[in-house]
Amino acid sequence: MSKSPPATCFSANRERSKIMETEAPQYIDVPKQGLFFVPLGGVGEIGMNFGLYACDDKWIAVDCGVGFAGDRLPGVDMLIPDASFAASIAPKIKALIITHAHEDHIGAVGLLWRDLKCPIYATPFAAEMLETRLDEAGLLGRAPVEIVNEGDYIDLKPFEVELVPINHSIPEATSLLIKTPYGSVFHTGDWRFDEDPIVGKAPDYKALKELKKEHVLALVGDSTNVFVEEDVPAEAEVRDSLVDVFAKAKGRGLVVTCFASNVGRLESIAYAAAKNGREVCLMGRSLWRVEGAGRAAGYFRGINVFLTDEEASTYHPSEVVYVCTGCQGEPRSAMNNLSYGVGSVRLNKDDVVVFSSRVIPGNEQAIANLQNRLLARGVQLVTTKDALVHVSGHSGKKDMKKLYSFIQPEIAVPVHGETAHLFEHADLAKECGVKQVCLIKDGDVLRLAPEPAEVIGEVKTGVMAIDGKKIIPVNSGVLRQRRRMIEDGSVVATVVLDKSGTVSGQAQFSAVGLMEQDSPEFAQMDAAIKAALEKMPPEARADDKTVIDTVKSCVRKVVMESCGRRPMVDVHLVRV
Numbered sequence: 001m002s003k004s005p006p007a008t009c010f011s012a013n014r015e016r017s018k019i020m021e022t023e024a025p026q027y028i029d030v031p032k033q034g035l036f037f038v039p040l041g042g043v044g045e046i047g048m049n050f051g052l053y054a055c056d057d058k059w060i061a062v063d064c065g066v067g068f069a070g071d072r073l074p075g076v077d078m079l080i081p082d083a084s085f086a087a088s089i090a091p092k093i094k095a096l097i098i099t100h101a102h103e104d105h106i107g108a109v110g111l112l113w114r115d116l117k118c119p120i121y122a123t124p125f126a127a128e129m130l131e132t133r134l135d136e137a138g139l140l141g142r143a144p145v146e147i148v149n150e151g152d153y154i155d156l157k158p159f160e161v162e163l164v165p166i167n168h169s170i171p172e173a174t175s176l177l178i179k180t181p182y183g184s185v186f187h188t189g190d191w192r193f194d195e196d197p198i199v200g201k202a203p204d205y206k207a208l209k210e211l212k213k214e215h216v217l218a219l220v221g222d223s224t225n226v227f228v229e230e231d232v233p234a235e236a237e238v239r240d241s242l243v244d245v246f247a248k249a250k251g252r253g254l255v256v257t258c259f260a261s262n263v264g265r266l267e268s269i270a271y272a273a274a275k276n277g278r279e280v281c282l283m284g285r286s287l288w289r290v291e292g293a294g295r296a297a298g299y300f301r302g303i304n305v306f307l308t309d310e311e312a313s314t315y316h317p318s319e320v321v322y323v324c325t326g327c328q329g330e331p332r333s334a335m336n337n338l339s340y341g342v343g344s345v346r347l348n349k350d351d352v353v354v355f356s357s358r359v360i361p362g363n364e365q366a367i368a369n370l371q372n373r374l375l376a377r378g379v380q381l382v383t384t385k386d387a388l389v390h391v392s393g394h395s396g397k398k399d400m401k402k403l404y405s406f407i408q409p410e411i412a413v414p415v416h417g418e419t420a421h422l423f424e425h426a427d428l429a430k431e432c433g434v435k436q437v438c439l440i441k442d443g444d445v446l447r448l449a450p451e452p453a454e455v456i457g458e459v460k461t462g463v464m465a466i467d468g469k470k471i472i473p474v475n476s477g478v479l480r481q482r483r484r485m486i487e488d489g490s491v492v493a494t495v496v497l498d499k500s501g502t503v504s505g506q507a508q509f510s511a512v513g514l515m516e517q518d519s520p521e522f523a524q525m526d527a528a529i530k531a532a533l534e535k536m537p538p539e540a541r542a543d544d545k546t547v548i549d550t551v552k553s554c555v556r557k558v559v560m561e562s563c564g565r566r567p568m569v570d571v572h573l574v575r576v
Contacts, residue, residue, distance in 0.1 A: 028445060028457030030089075032057040035182040035449040037220060040461045041065070041081030043415045043442050044422065046224065046361065047104040048463070050081045050112075051187070051415070052093075055158045055180045059089055061096040061116060062176065062187055066107030066466075068328075068360070073465055073479055074486050080108040080471070081442070082462035087115035094156045095119050099189030100173035101126040101293070102261050110137030111471065119144045121154055123163070123172035125263075128293035150174055164211075167194040167203055169235075169262045169393025171299055182449035183217030186407055190222055190416065192395040193402065196236040198264035199299060208406040218448050219409035219434075221400070223417030223425040228396035233388060235264045238356075241388035242272035245354060246321065253317035253351035254278070257327040257335045260286035262393070263294050265356060266323065270303045273321040279304065281312035283334035283345070284325030309344050317351070327357035329366030339373040349378030356389045361418065397428060404432035411453050413438045413446065481568055489514030490568040491555050495529060497575050501541030503530045504576060507551075514559070514567060521562050528554040548573055 030036055035055050041048035047067030053060050067079040086093065095118055098106055106126065110133035113120070120143060122130055127145050134140045148154060150165040150172055162177040168190050176187040193203045225232070246254060258265050266287075273280050282288055294300050312320045322345060326333025337343045338353075347353070353374055359367055371381055384390050395403070404412075412429035414422040414437075426437045438453050440446050443461035447454050463474045472478060494508040507526045515521055532550050533541060540546050552569040559567050 026457060027460055030054055030445055030459070031447075031456075034447055034451075035180050035185075035217075037185070037218075037413065037440075037446045037448060038085075038459060039415060039440065039442050039444070040083065040086060040459075041067070041442055041463075042104075043440060043444075044417075044419050045442075046416070046418060048079060048081050048108070049105050049416060050083070050086075050108070051220070052086065053159070053178060053185065055182065057092060058156075058158055059093045060156055060159055060161070060178070061086065061093055061118070063099055063105040063189075064096060064107075064109045064112055064116075065102070065104040067104065067463070068362075069465065072362075073474060074482050076465040076467055076474075076479070078107070078466040079474065080111055080464050080466065082460065082464055082473075083112045083115040085443075085459040085461060086112070090115060090117050093118045094159070095121055095154070097154065097161060097176060098122040098126045098130070099176060099187070100168055100170050101129040102170055102190065105190070106130055106133065109143075110134050110139055111466070113137070113139055113143045119146050121146045121148050123148060123150060123174065125171045125293060125297040125299070128296045129261075129290070131293075132289055164207075165201060165204065166191040167197055167200060167393075168192060169259070169264055171199045171263050171294070171297065173200070173393075177211065177214065177216075179214070180449075183410075184214045185448065186211065186216050186219045186221075186409060188219065188221040188403070190224070190394060191403075192225075192232055192393055193399045194232075194234050196234040198235045198239065198267050200264075205406070208403070211407050216407050216409040218411035218413055218453070219404070219407055219429075220413040220415055221403075221425065222394060223414045223421040224394040225392055225396045226400060226414075226417065226421050226424045226428060228392070229398075230396065231398060232394075232396045233391045235268060235391060238265070238388055238391050239268035239271050242268055242354075242356070243275045245352075245382055245387050245389060246272045246276040246278065249352040250276070251318050253322075253348060254320070254354070255322045255324055255335075255338065255347070255351070256354040256356050257324045258356040258390075259327060260284060260290050260325050263290060263299055265390075266290070266294075267300065267303065269321060269323055269356070270300075270306075274304070278319055278321045279307055279312070279315060281307040281309055281320050281322045283309055283322055286325050287323060313344060317348075326370070327355060327367075328360055328363040329368075329370040331366075336370060339370050339377070341377070347374070347377055347379050350380060351378075352380045352382060354382045354389055355384070358384070358390055358392060400425075400428060401432055404429065404434065409434060411436045411438060411448060413440065415440075485568050488565040488567045489559075489563075490570065491515075491525075491559065492570045492572065493525070493529075493551055493555055494572040494574065495547075495551055497533075497541070497547070497573070499576075501533065501536075501538060501547075503533060509555075511559075511567070514563065514565070521558055524558045524562070525555050528558055544573055 038052040041050035049063040051062040069076040154161040160179040163174040178185040324334040326335025412434040414425035492510040496504040
């Protein structure tokens with residue numbers, strides 16, 4: 001049964017079903033008066049969080065993260081938002097404020113800071129994590145990073161921003177209370193209520209309830225787990241469950257794969273390992289990066305120094321817990337190497353691999369392939385289906401309702417989720433008595449005040465791909481051609497014409513991944529090209545473009561008839 005659409009704030013009576021439509025955008029200049037929210041990433045998708053707030057022509061940015069491409073963009077690992085609009089208003093941007101240190105919130109800072117050229121505000125742990133990103137981009141010491149603590153205020157007139165402590169799966173996660181002359185906006189960031197956190201403090205419900213006195217105009221909120229009806233367990237319950245899981249693996253090799261940035265989970269693993277007489281070995285650069293940032297910021301106290309895989313090799317496998325990156329099936333991860341039997345650590349029959357993570361949408365097949373390879377090696381898998389080995393760092397429906405009851409905003413703006421998540425969040429907000437719900441998409445200019453909330457237009461936005469050392473649009477011809485080559489193959493044809501425009505000798509062909517080098521189709525292509533060129537008048541044969549187009553057509557026709565594919569065709573035309 002379809003749900004009734006929530007109240008929206010779209011102009012021109014735009015309907016809920018058309019929120020993500022691909023109509024030609026009508027770009028506008030953001031008015032100089034008023035309070036506006038302009039997301040450039042993170043709305044209608046998981047990842048690439050990048051939001052802008054404007055108040056009377058002054059701006060702040062919140063988070064600047066990456067997304068992950070999956071299989072849809074071959075050769076591309078990461079995605080970042082198109083920051084061209086942010087670059088166009090850079091002199092007006094007073095600061096970039098980081099809510100927490102996950103890659104989908106900080107991963108693009110090093111790549112996009114040159115477009116912003118503003119101070120960066122981050123908590124100590126986030127600042128430590130940012131250091132690597134800035135160093136990689138040649139910005140260490142150039143991009144100013146201001147250290148702030150949970151509970152601090154940042155004066156960025158006309159904005160005053162309070163960093164409100166909140167629970168998440170990483171240290172020092174904060175929500176932002178953004179105060180303006182038009183009213184306050186509560187930007188949740190990623191959050192949950194963990195009554196017994198491994199890192200950080202338990203939620204301060206009293207302080208959150210006090211926010212009602214701020215007369216919060218709008219809540220811009222995380223939608224990730226809006227479909228989760230049940231209570232989300234505390235991280236401490238995962239820790240205790242891991243103790244039992246590790247105990248059942250006594251005498252065998254034991255591997256845990258998890259999100260590298262989940263500091264609380266690393267501490268839970270270390271606790272469970274110590275309870276079972278095992279040391280912990282970290283495998284994967286991102287884990288060591290988090291470990292270094294965590295210890296620098298004062299975490300992992302009382303926990304033994306983690307082992308490298310070289311150090312762990314002096315121990316019996318039953319004395320170590322190996323913690324690996326690659327819980328999402330990433331092709332170059334430590335876990336992927338283990339599944340293929342590559343590297344210094346080897347998995348044996350009946351060893352145990354624990355997937356202490358959730359499946360990020362889009363990674364299902366990659367994870368299934370990884371797990372199948374492990375099963376084929378005789379490895380025993382433990383997933384969330386078997387034991388409590390993971391809890392999300394995001395709030396479920398019950399906690400979201402609790403937060404709305406505390407803050408009681410006038411306007412709800414669902415973000416940080418795919419379209420279905422945003423719709424569900426909108427319905428929940430309406431159920432909680434929120435007067436106005438605004439369903440928006442990346443690039444929308446949402447006016448929050450002074451008039452009733454309304455999308456008044458769009459700014460340029462989009463998605464860019466990190467392709468090796470280059471940043472290119474995801475809809476670029478390069479990536480379209482790459483996908484086509486993977487799906488239908490490619491043929492390179494070399495054709496030599498004499499002065500009369502007649503083919504000299506045999507045309508040469510290469511069709512790697514499509515045909516064997518001695519395929520009879522090559523002779524058919526040669527014959528088809530010669531026949532087609534012979535029929536052309538001399539003036540046509542003298543025109544390079546006409547000849548090349550003809551050769552491509554001949555090649556495609558032969559391949560289609562023989563293979564049922566329409567390949568990319570590249571023609572090298574030589575005239576002698």
